[in-house]
Amino acid sequence: MTETFNPSYHRQCGCKEPAFDEEGNPVLDRTGKQKMLRIGVSCPRLKADKKHGSWHLYFELEAGESNSRRRVRRGGFATKKAAERKAAELYREAVKGTDILSDSTVGEDLDAWIERKKRLARTTAHGYEEHIRLYLKPHLGHIKRRDLKLRHVEAMYAAIERENAERLLHHARIVELREARDAAHTAWVRAAGKTEERRSARRAYLDANAALREGSKGKRKITSVNTMHRINATLSSFLTSGIKRGDYTTNWAKMVELPPIKKPRALIWTPERVADWQRTGEKPSPVMVWTPEQTGEFLDFIATDRLAAMWHGFIFRGPRRGEMCALPKTEVGLSGPAQWFRISAQVVEVAYRLYDEAPKQDSVRTVSLDQYTGALWAAYAEARDQEREKWGEENAYVESDRFWVREDGTPLHPDWVSRRFNRLVELSGLPPVRLHDTRHLSAALALLGGAPMKVVQERLGHKSFQITSDTYTTVLPQLLTAEAETTSAVVPRPAQPGLAPTPEKRARGRRSAGSSGTDQATASEGEAGGKAPGVTRDAVTGAPNEGFERAA
Known part of the structure; x- marks a missing residue:
């Protein structure tokens, strides 16, 4: 990209005026009505009202094949500053290699990309196609390739979150309808004989069952965090391929901040967990x-x-x-x-x-x-x-x-x-x-x-x-258990592992833990029968003993 970046800016509006031919006669359309033409930059209101119309930009890129001119035009900016920022952005994208003149959409590029992926494993290809069909094309497919930005990708995940909230409400409603259907069925079964009460209970059950069928229509599963990460991985793979081909310059999928995946931890069915499952019917972990x-x-x-x-x-x-x-x-x-x-x-x-x-x-x-x-x-x-x-x-x-x-x-x-x-x-x-x-x-x-x-x-x-x-x-x-025992066995202790010290052992600890003005006791002093005034501490817990041990 060696040409000089020299954009031009102008303001124009969408006002129209009646069309006349060279002889001054009205120009009519097929229905006999007079045609209306855009005034553009000649509108007199543009000079009188600075807020009338919008700003447009124009600049040329280096010549393409066969020395063809490549013109960049954009419009609809509220201020000239906004048009200038957009022109600079477009030029930077062009320098990176983006085809800013292309009108191809993300949806068209996604179709072409999945068509090229012939060597994928069947399950991987099926996952890609599902992500494209259910998420990427509905939310991003209409956007032009040159206009795709991070905000569009973030908006897709925000929309998925909103859809999840709506689906949760729908699922809760289905649960209510199912409970009502089951209650109506129970009432029908308990109704005795062929009385009017039984016929009424049967009609109530049929109505509840029909309401459940109608309410269950359109039910869709919740898009989990794991699924959103897989969708993002598909989008990232697509954009990486597009960057290699020169269609895109930035992998926006790598910049998205999604909720972290909480990988389920495998748990053992201990007696306590089994008892809780028998009581509630719930598993403590999916694994x-x-x-x-x-x-x-x-x-x-x-x-x-x-x-x-x-x-x-x-x-x-x-x-x-x-x-x-x-x-x-x-x-x-x-x-x-x-x-x-x-x-x-x-x-x-x-x-x-x-x-x-x-x-x-x-x-x-x-x-x-x-x-x-x-x-x-x-x-x-x-x-x-x-x-x-x-x-x-x-x-x-x-x-x-x-x-x-x-x-x-x-x-x-x-x-x-x-x-x-x-x-x-x-x-x-x-x-x-x-x-x-x-x-x-x-x-x-x-x-x-x-x-x-x-x-x-x-x-x-x-x-x-x-x-x-x-x-x-x-x-x-x-x-x-084995790890706990081996770790505990590293430290030598006077008592056997797992047994609390008896009063006799505490007394022996006190007699052998005489201190000399400090809270510490040495084994050698205890063995030698040495006594020193001061506070003695429990040999196991380190807490002060009741009373003082003094030399005889």
């Missing part, structure tokens, strides 16, 4: 983990379930559900002394449709099986072959290369696996955990058993040691 004793109860409960071997695999080996559902028969070794399975594929679910995808490079791994779990897997494989023969007689068996299948050979859907696990947990009477929480449980059990963190990281398929340490290392009560 909960069983104790080893509770885990044993669940494994005993599902011992006769057809997929008991798979639940053992989830709990002790911690694979993701998409990895387990996609596990091929050829990637499971159960014949040798070392039993294993290799995760080299995964199933992803998008709008309940399944797609086979290769896992991330760090997630491709070989996982060893313990002897008991390996025996369960071998028993399942044998039962699966018997089912194949039974269903094959009726030509109803579905051939598949998957290790885990239904009785008829149909591959398992990840959502079905989650729902089945949740149902088994509910029937067991144990406090609730999610299927994905078994990864936390698997890591915690491994650490309790003394496994190195690096081994746990490789088994779970994490890219870095830090992810495993921060995310899946739920501390079991046994580890906390």
Whole structure:
């Protein structure tokens, strides 16, 4: 950008006057009405009234292709100072490389960007498309590329917050309608006979049910803080790509201040938390983990379930559900002394449709099986072959290369696996955990058993040691108790750990804690029987004793 920045400014208005041709005849439109033309800078009111009209700017950029002129025009400024500031801003953007003459909108650029993203993982692409469709285009799509600023992005998140408040009210209203419907149904059931009272109760129930259906229309989920951060990540990726292409100069998404993400911490189902859950029905955290004793109860409960071997695999080996559902028969070794399975594929679910995808490079791994779990897997494989023969007689068996299948050979859907696990947990009477929480449980059990963190990281398929340490290392009560005991044992104490000092021990402490004008006592003086006047202090608490110990 080497040309001289020499903008010009003028004031003009939108006033109009009747149009006449060269002969002085009125110019008419198609309807027969006289046309009106803008007066522009010639309006006589511009000189008489300084507040009439608005300021406009004009300057030229360096010539474009084929030596074409590139003119920059903007208008609608209340003062000349505002026009001057805008001209300087436009020129700075042009120097940075922004195409300030383009009329392309953010929405058009978003469509072109997602069209270029051909190599994205299917779930990532689906997330990008959802963010663009539900948030970015409705709030930013109409803005021209050259005009996008931080205030527009901040306004989008402010609008999302307002929508959340409205949705919360809608959800609360639906709860009220549902409670009214349930109460009406109860009244109908309790009404006796075919009396008018029963007919009236039935009509009230039908009206309440219809009100619930009508009130539930348009229900939308709350946009969480986590979702807003993901939306911002999508916008940041889009703007980064636009900067590389020269369409944008600033990544406004990186300047937005969003509420911090409160990552849920995995908690153990201690007896106190179980009692509170039984009383209130509420989980103390979205991520909960069983104790080893509770885990044993669940494994005993599902011992006769057809997929008991798979639940053992989830709990002790911690694979993701998409990895387990996609596990091929050829990637499971159960014949040798070392039993294993290799995760080299995964199933992803998008709008309940399944797609086979290769896992991330760090997630491709070989996982060893313990002897008991390996025996369960071998028993399942044998039962699966018997089912194949039974269903094959009726030509109803579905051939598949998957290790885990239904009785008829149909591959398992990840959502079905989650729902089945949740149902088994509910029937067991144990406090609730999610299927994905078994990864936390698997890591915690491994650490309790003394496994190195690096081994746990490789088994779970994490890219870095830090992810495993921060995310899946739920501390079991046994580890906390052991840590407390080992820390306390570092300091030598006269009393046994966990026992309060007896009166006899306190007396011995006083006799051995004679001081010489200070509050401190030495063991050597006590052993030698030395006494000195002064205040003595409790050997355990350090508090002054009752009375004074003086030399005989």
